[in-house]
Amino acid sequence: RRPKNFPPGPSPLPILGNILELSLDNPLKDFERLRNTYGNVYSVFLGTKAAVVINGMKAVKDAIVTKGIDFAGRPQDLFVNDSTERKGVILADYGPSWKDHRRFALMTLRNFGLGKDSMEERIHGEIKYITDDLEKSIGKSLSPQLMFHNAASNIICQVLFGQRYEHDDEFIKVILKCFTDNAKLANGPWAMLYDSFPMIRSLPLPFRRAFKNVKTCQALVLPVVQEHKKTRVPGQPRDFVDCYLDRLDKEKGNDASTFSEDLMIMYILDLHFAGTDTTSNTLLTGFLYLMTYPHIQERCQQEIDEVLGGNDQASFEDRHNMPYVQATIHEIQRVANTVPLSVPHCTIKDTELMGYSIPKGTLIIPNLTSVLNEEGQWKFPNEFNPENFLNDQGEFVKPEAFMPFSAGPRVCLGEGLARMELFLILVTLLRKFNFIWPEDAGKPDYNPVYGVTLTPQLYHMKVQLRETN
Numbered sequence: 001r002r003p004k005n006f007p008p009g010p011s012p013l014p015i016l017g018n019i020l021e022l023s024l025d026n027p028l029k030d031f032e033r034l035r036n037t038y039g040n041v042y043s044v045f046l047g048t049k050a051a052v053v054i055n056g057m058k059a060v061k062d063a064i065v066t067k068g069i070d071f072a073g074r075p076q077d078l079f080v081n082d083s084t085e086r087k088g089v090i091l092a093d094y095g096p097s098w099k100d101h102r103r104f105a106l107m108t109l110r111n112f113g114l115g116k117d118s119m120e121e122r123i124h125g126e127i128k129y130i131t132d133d134l135e136k137s138i139g140k141s142l143s144p145q146l147m148f149h150n151a152a153s154n155i156i157c158q159v160l161f162g163q164r165y166e167h168d169d170e171f172i173k174v175i176l177k178c179f180t181d182n183a184k185l186a187n188g189p190w191a192m193l194y195d196s197f198p199m200i201r202s203l204p205l206p207f208r209r210a211f212k213n214v215k216t217c218q219a220l221v222l223p224v225v226q227e228h229k230k231t232r233v234p235g236q237p238r239d240f241v242d243c244y245l246d247r248l249d250k251e252k253g254n255d256a257s258t259f260s261e262d263l264m265i266m267y268i269l270d271l272h273f274a275g276t277d278t279t280s281n282t283l284l285t286g287f288l289y290l291m292t293y294p295h296i297q298e299r300c301q302q303e304i305d306e307v308l309g310g311n312d313q314a315s316f317e318d319r320h321n322m323p324y325v326q327a328t329i330h331e332i333q334r335v336a337n338t339v340p341l342s343v344p345h346c347t348i349k350d351t352e353l354m355g356y357s358i359p360k361g362t363l364i365i366p367n368l369t370s371v372l373n374e375e376g377q378w379k380f381p382n383e384f385n386p387e388n389f390l391n392d393q394g395e396f397v398k399p400e401a402f403m404p405f406s407a408g409p410r411v412c413l414g415e416g417l418a419r420m421e422l423f424l425i426l427v428t429l430l431r432k433f434n435f436i437w438p439e440d441a442g443k444p445d446y447n448p449v450y451g452v453t454l455t456p457q458l459y460h461m462k463v464q465l466r467e468t469n
């Protein structure tokens with residue numbers, strides 16, 4: 001039963017709730033249909049658990065920004081919580097440990113922006129591997145999935161461990177395999193059953209694989225941490241692990257400290273997971289559109305040539321002189337809709353939204369998809385069109401409804417890093433190469449595969465060196 005004044009929604013069946021109304025393959029259309037019937041704030045029962053789905057810019061902002069703290073929790077009784085042992089930051093509930101670790105990561109990432117091994121240099125270092133790969137494929141048709149995935153993974157590995165890995169390196173291969181398997185399990189029927197029927201949780205069913213996968217990853221990261229302990233110079237951190245070890249030194253004797261070696265390992269895995277598929281799928285979507293809208297690709301290249309002049313390497317600062325490129329990258333993020341339902345939130349106290357009462361502990365699904373394509377918020381909500389981010393003077397403007405990183409206290413903590421990666425990778429590659437949709441590839445399919453992150457359908461690309469080089 002719905003509590004008093006709870007958001008409306010379809011009648012639930014006993015035990016199953018409304019799960020039969022939601023396609024497990026891709027519930028986004030079902031969420032849209034329910035929005036048309038019940039309005040921007042409605043509820044569904046996932047098994048016996050009530051969830052509130054929030055749609056449209058106004059309601060989403062009202063919840064996660066205006067009443068940000070009320071909505072800043074994470075549910076703690078789901079399959080994903082158990083599989084990650086309630087450690088890390090993405091799924092940590094609102095509280096001192098989440099706050100300390102979030103602040104720590106933001107500060108650490110910011111500090112890497114400065115100095116000689118700056119984030120920009122780490123990213124440019126990795127871009128060199130992409131351009132080498134592409135140069136070897138000039139005139140041929142190539143599948144870019146692994147290349148971009150690897151680049152995103154290595155950039156975050158550089159930040160975390162000060163190291164990159166070849167894609168066939170056992171360390172990264174196993175981590176990737178475990179996380180892909182866990183993402184699939186988390187999205188599939190076994191997780192749904194686990195969440196809906198607590199009595200089956202201790203049974204030896206396929207969901208137990210997820211727990212084993214996490215243990216395997218932890219065991220892989222542990223020796224990397226041990227190695228750091230041996231080689232580090234306290235106070236002179238080379239990477240995230242060193243920074244965390246410095247912090248542990250500082251916290252010695254503080255009984256209330258939320259920092260621990262155990263947490264660090266899951267934190268590292270969290271950051272790697274959060275930073276890899278998101279960035280690589282956004283890049284893949286970007287090149288899919290740039291190839292099939294060649295006039296947009298060309299206009300970006302013109303602007304890049306003008307701004308860079310004789311300079312070979314772009315810097316992140318150059319974005320201020322590239323309104324069209326900026327608009328194109330933002331438009332790519334808008335249509336990529338990489339994290340379509342954000343990460344689930346949870347209310348930390350009884351609260352209200354748009355006149356409805358929402359009790360403490362309610363699972364909240366912020367439907368970012370409904371904001372990124374909302375009629376009335378965009379000049380061209382259903383097209384791929386950089387004009388969505390340009391004013392009449394051709395200047396870059398960012399509408400309020402641009403929230404692929406979500407918003408409020410739980411906004412993506414890798415936003416700065418992701419934006420820098422997207423800009424530097426796209427600008428460097430467009431400067432050097434033309435990207436062409438192969439003649440024999442048929443019509444492009446823009447419908448992504450649904451998951452925690454949306455993944456473009458597999459495709460091939462052709463590359464040519466640009467004549468300006």
Ligand code: HEM
Nearest residue numbers: 090274275278279338339342343405406410412413414418
């Ligand atoms: C295009 C790339 C990316 C997109 C679209 C994206 C999007 C998101 C979204 C929608 C959330 C959920 C926010 C919420 O719960 O309201 C999130 C959370 C998070 N992201 Fe990202 N992300 C990207 C890249 C990254 C990168 C590179 C990192 C790594 C440094 C990262 C680390 C995180 C973390 C740690 C959280 C959890 C924050 C918290 O719970 O406090 N993300 N991201």
